[in-house]
Each structure stands twice: as structure tokens, then as C-alpha cells.
Amino acid sequence: MLSLRDQFPSLASGLAGTYLDNAAMTQIATPVLARMTSFETGGRANVKRGIYPLATQATAAFEGARAALARYLGAENPNEVVFTSGATGAINLVAHGFGAGLTAGDEIIIGEAEHHANIVPWQMLRDRAGVILKVLPVDDAGYPRLDALDDLMTARTRLITITHASNVTGAVTDIAAICDRARARGVRVLVDGAQMAAHGPVDVTTLGCDFYVVTGHKMFGPTGVGVLWARAEVQETMTPFMGGGEMIRRVTFGETTYAPPPHRFEAGTPPVTQAVGLGAAADMLLGLDWPEIRAHEQILFGILMERLAALDRVTVIGPGGNARRLPILSFTVAGAHPHDICELMGARGVALRGGHHCAQPLMDRFGVEATTRASLALYNVQGDIDAFTDALDETLKVLA
Amino acid sequence: MSGADGIYDTRIKELAATARDLGPVEHADCRHEADNFLCGDRVAVEVARDGERIKAVGGKVRGCLLTQAAAALVAQAAPGLKVADLRGGIKQAEALMADGTPATGAWEGLNAFTPVHDAKHRHDCVLLPFQALAACLDQTEPRDG
Numbered sequence: 001m002l003s004l005r006d007q008f009p010s011l012a013s014g015l016a017g018t019y020l021d022n023a024a025m026t027q028i029a030t031p032v033l034a035r036m037t038s039f040e041t042g043g044r045a046n047v048k049r050g051i052y053p054l055a056t057q058a059t060a061a062f063e064g065a066r067a068a069l070a071r072y073l074g075a076e077n078p079n080e081v082v083f084t085s086g087a088t089g090a091i092n093l094v095a096h097g098f099g100a101g102l103t104a105g106d107e108i109i110i111g112e113a114e115h116h117a118n119i120v121p122w123q124m125l126r127d128r129a130g131v132i133l134k135v136l137p138v139d140d141a142g143y144p145r146l147d148a149l150d151d152l153m154t155a156r157t158r159l160i161t162i163t164h165a166s167n168v169t170g171a172v173t174d175i176a177a178i179c180d181r182a183r184a185r186g187v188r189v190l191v192d193g194a195q196m197a198a199h200g201p202v203d204v205t206t207l208g209c210d211f212y213v214v215t216g217h218k219m220f221g222p223t224g225v226g227v228l229w230a231r232a233e234v235q236e237t238m239t240p241f242m243g244g245g246e247m248i249r250r251v252t253f254g255e256t257t258y259a260p261p262p263h264r265f266e267a268g269t270p271p272v273t274q275a276v277g278l279g280a281a282a283d284m285l286l287g288l289d290w291p292e293i294r295a296h297e298q299i300l301f302g303i304l305m306e307r308l309a310a311l312d313r314v315t316v317i318g319p320g321g322n323a324r325r326l327p328i329l330s331f332t333v334a335g336a337h338p339h340d341i342c343e344l345m346g347a348r349g350v351a352l353r354g355g356h357h358c359a360q361p362l363m364d365r366f367g368v369e370a371t372t373r374a375s376l377a378l379y380n381v382q383g384d385i386d387a388f389t390d391a392l393d394e395t396l397k398v399l400a
Numbered sequence: 401m402s403g404a405d406g407i408y409d410t411r412i413k414e415l416a417a418t419a420r421d422l423g424p425v426e427h428a429d430c431r432h433e434a435d436n437f438l439c440g441d442r443v444a445v446e447v448a449r450d451g452e453r454i455k456a457v458g459g460k461v462r463g464c465l466l467t468q469a470a471a472a473l474v475a476q477a478a479p480g481l482k483v484a485d486l487r488g489g490i491k492q493a494e495a496l497m498a499d500g501t502p503a504t505g506a507w508e509g510l511n512a513f514t515p516v517h518d519a520k521h522r523h524d525c526v527l528l529p530f531q532a533l534a535a536c537l538d539q540t541e542p543r544d545g
Binding site: 340 | 403404405407408413439440441442462463464465466468519522525
């Protein structure tokens with residue numbers, strides 16, 4: 001029987017080395033590649049309108065992927081799943097489609113720990129429509145300060161947009177608590193689930209949010225595809241972001257009427273092969289024993305924390321050993337810049353990421369210019385942590 | 401020892417260590433802040449001139465060891481040079497990164513960065529202070545052509 005790690009060709013071959021950059025991109029799984037290859041070699045056709053057998057099969061594969069994503073996200077209605085180019089594309093879709101219904105003076109609350117992809121589209125909306133942006137601060141551990149939320153919300157608040165888990169600190173947001181407060185005041189909630197989706201199925205129904213976004217390349221699937229899950233009643237209020245392709249119902253030179261959701265939000269030919277691959281990733285992930293995987297990830301993470309804690313010059317940013325976190329760990333080393341650490345670690349076969357992680361406001365919050373980040377996924381093993389420790393030891397000697 | 405270790409030789413580390421001495425320049429004629437858009441490193445360069453000659457270069461570095469070392473080199477090499485010589489230094493830094501052409505004259509110290517030529521992904525780290533310097537000089541004296 002193949003181990004989990006064996007299902008990832010780049011890891012099984014050793015070519016990916018000690019791969020600890022999973023928060024940026026996870027490795028792709030064999031079942032994902034197999035389904036994409038099968039589609040490309042035996043089922044390739046454009047989707048939605050074709051009525052010959054190959055096309056109807058392609059549409060079935062595409063819609064099957066939509067259903068798989070709905071299952072992975074805990075959504076009852078697959079039509080609430082919109083395929084996008086990624087999480088960034090999904091947030092931009094909401095900023096345009098939902099944002100079109102906002103007027104000057106309406107307010108949006110943004111988490112302080114957000115990725116730039118969940119900041120910039122709202123700033124662009126602010127510049128287009130005159131909405132007001134407010135920031136929900138994080139505490140010293142990196143968790144959004146829920147105690148500040150009630151004061152930030154006013155009668156003009158329309159949306160709270162927040163990450164489910166920080167790509168810098170790994171801190172997991174109490175989304176259900178935020179949604180409870182928001183719902184009581186008629187405020188919509190968008191959740192950036194880009195990091196969370198690699199660590200087990202999500203349940204948007206339980207969370208109570210209105211939008212949830214994920215991306216393929218961070219959940220063992222292909223690049224170039226992601227998903228916006230949007231509650232059906234909210235989808236109905238949104239205008240399309242882009243026009244053309246199968247997003248229409250009828251077009252004349254005088255006017256155009258639109259297809260029902262989710263199709264009205266999928267202009268042009270969608271990334272069919274990638275969507276099929278992402279569906280395979282969701283199916284694969286749904287079949288895993290997540291309590292066991294999470295326990296494994298936490299054990300490895302604990303070892304990683306212990307090893308770093310033993311080093312004098314290291315400061316870990318974020319929630320430390322708090323259980324409400326993902327195995328994403330950012331740290332600084334006094335006198336050693338993250339880019340230099342990553343360069344030397346990379347040369348020793350250890351893939352890390354150094355920099356601001358597209359979260360410059362959070363860097364400012366913690367008073368650092370950059371961090372070094374090690375992020376674990378389900379296929380990492382203790383040997384990876386050992387390799388990390390050995391390489392870090394050598395790296396710090398070189399930089400001394 | 402890995403190939404990448406060569407980037408971090410003693411001369412580079414010594415130069416970088418002096419970057420902490422950089423600071424504001426009194427009566428600066430120009431100031432420019434440059435960001436490396438890929439990594440977020442940031443260099444602020446300030447230049448004070450005495451006619452055609454450079455009196456002092458200072459500023460602030462928020463970046464990796466290579467960026468720190470390059471900024472320190474600029475600050476050390478520039479005083480006393482003519483503006484044209486500074487622009488020549490920028491060209492020499494670009495040439496060293498692009499094709500390994502050794503630097504000469506007042507900018508010979510640039511050759512400490514020769515191992516970086518083989519690490520294309522780090523060229524911008526070395527060039528960031530020079531880009532800031534060029535933009536700073538452009539404020540006071542636009543380039544010909």
C-alpha cells in the first residue's frame with residue numbers, strides 16, 4: 001500500500017527536497033494529475049453548451065468537480081460554487097460583484113492579518129465607490145481582536161472580510177464568532193480560506209459565512225484555478241464581474257440578460273482541466289483520515305517549535321503552542337535576514353519562504369520587516385524537521 | 401559548504417556590517433526610497449553635493465545582507481566623486497550582475513559581489529541601492545538623453 005507521501009510524485013522522487021513552503025504552494029497529488037491527464041487525453045472538449053458526447057462528458061466532469069468542491073466546503077448546493085482563477089480572483093469577483101451594490105459611505109471591515117489579496121481589491125473598491133475601510137486589529141498572538149469588532153461595526157457596515165488562518169502566523173480565526181456578531185447586524189462575511197483548505201474539509205454552513213474562497217495550488221491541486229463559494233441568496237444580489245461566454249442568457253445590441261449563478265460569474269471558457277483537477281484534489285482530501293493527519297501535523301509542529309525555542313537568537317511570531325493554529329511558523333533570527341537564511345537553507349535542500357509574505361500590514365503590526373516561514377502539510381515527516389534543524393544550524397554559522 | 405555560501409564571503413559580511421552606520425545626510429540635495437517589489441526590501445538614499453562633486457551619501461537600509469552591503473559600498477565609494485562617476489558606478493554594478501564584467505577604478509569594491517553574478521535571483525538585492533541612487537540623482541540632474 002502506498003503511503004500518503006508516495007502519492008506526491010515530486011516528494012516520492014526526492015526532487016522537491018525538504019519541502020516546507022506549503023503555505024505558498026502545496027505539491028500536486030497523483031490522483032489529481034491522473035484525472036487531469038485523463039481529461040486532456042480522453043475527455044477534452046469545451047463545457048456547458050456542447051451537445052456531442054465528448055462535450056457532455058466534459059461538462060459532466062466539470063460539474064462533477066463543482067460538486068466535489070461543494071462537498072469539501074460543506075455546501076449543500078453545488079451552484080453556490082463558482083470557479084475562478086484562484087483565491088485572489090475570487091475576492092476580486094466579490095469586490096466587483098458585491099461591491100457594485102455598495103455606495104459611498106458604506107463600510108467594510110478588513111482583518112489586520114490579511115494577505116494583500118484581501119486588502120488591495122477593497123482599496124480599489126474604496127477608490128471606485130467611496131466605501132470606507134476599517135481595520136480589525138490582531139492581538140499580540142496574531143488573533144483578530146473580537147472585542148474590537150462590536151465597536152467597529154456601525155449601521156453602515158456591509159462586509160467583514162477576514163482570513164480563516166493567517167499565512168504568516170498560522171493563527172486560526174474564530175470565524176463562527178465573527179459570523180454570529182455580523183449576522184445579528186445584517187453584515188456579510190467573506191472568509192479567505194486559502195490556507196485552511198490544505199488542512200481538512202471546511203463547513204461553511206457551520207461557520208455561517210456568506211463567502212468563502214480557496215485556491216487549487218494550496219490544496220494539492222493545480223495552479224490557475226480557485227473557488228468562490230457564495231451563499232445563493234447573496235449570489236442573486238451580485239452583478240457579474242466579467243462579460244462574455246456562457247455567462248449570458250440572451251444578448252442583443254440593446255441589452256444582455258445573464259445566466260443564473262454560478263454561470264453568470266464564469267465568463268469565457270473556464271479553466272476546465274484545472275477545475276477537474278481541483279475536484280480530484282477535493283475528492284482525495286475528503287477520503288483522508290483528518291483527525292490522524294492533524295495529530296501528525298501537530299506533533300511535527302511541536303518538534304519544530306522545540307527546536308527553534310532552543311536557539312537564542314530566534315523569535316517566533318504568532319500564537320506559539322496555542323492549539324487554534326495551523327502548522328505555519330514564522331520566525332526571525334537576530335542579525336540574519338530571512339532572504340539570506342532562505343538562500344542558504346535552499347542551497348541545503350530545504351525550501352522555506354522569507355519576506356513579508358504579502359502581508360506587509362501584519363509585518364508592521366509585529367514591528368518586523370520580514371520573517372522566515374516554515375509551513376507544514378500532510379505529507380511532511382520528522383526527517384523534514386531534522387533536515388530543517390541541521391540546515392539552519394549550518395546557515396547561521398555561515399551568516400555569523 | 402554549498403555554492404550559495406560563496407555569496408556570503410567575508411568582504412560582503414564586513415561591508416554589510418557597516419550599513420548600520422548609514423544615516424541621514426545633512427542638507428541633502430535629494431532623497432529617494434526604492435522598494436524591491438518582489439521581496440519588499442527597501443533602501444532610502446540621500447545625497448549631498450558640493451557642486452559637481454558628491455559630498456556625502458547616506459540613508460537607510462531595510463533589507464538582506466547583500467542589499468546592506470551594496471548600500472554600504474555606495475556610501476563609502478561615493479564621497480569625492482563627480483556625479484558622472486556615480487552614474488558610472490551604477491552602470492558598473494549593472495554590468496557586473498548582467499555579465500560578470502569586473503568593476504574598475506573607484507568602484508573596484510563592487511567586485512566583492514562577483515559571486516552574486518551566478519545567482520540571478522539575487523541581482524536585484526545588489527542593484528536596489530544603485531537604483532535608489534540613480535533615481536535620487538535624477539531629481540537633481542536628469543540624465544542626458
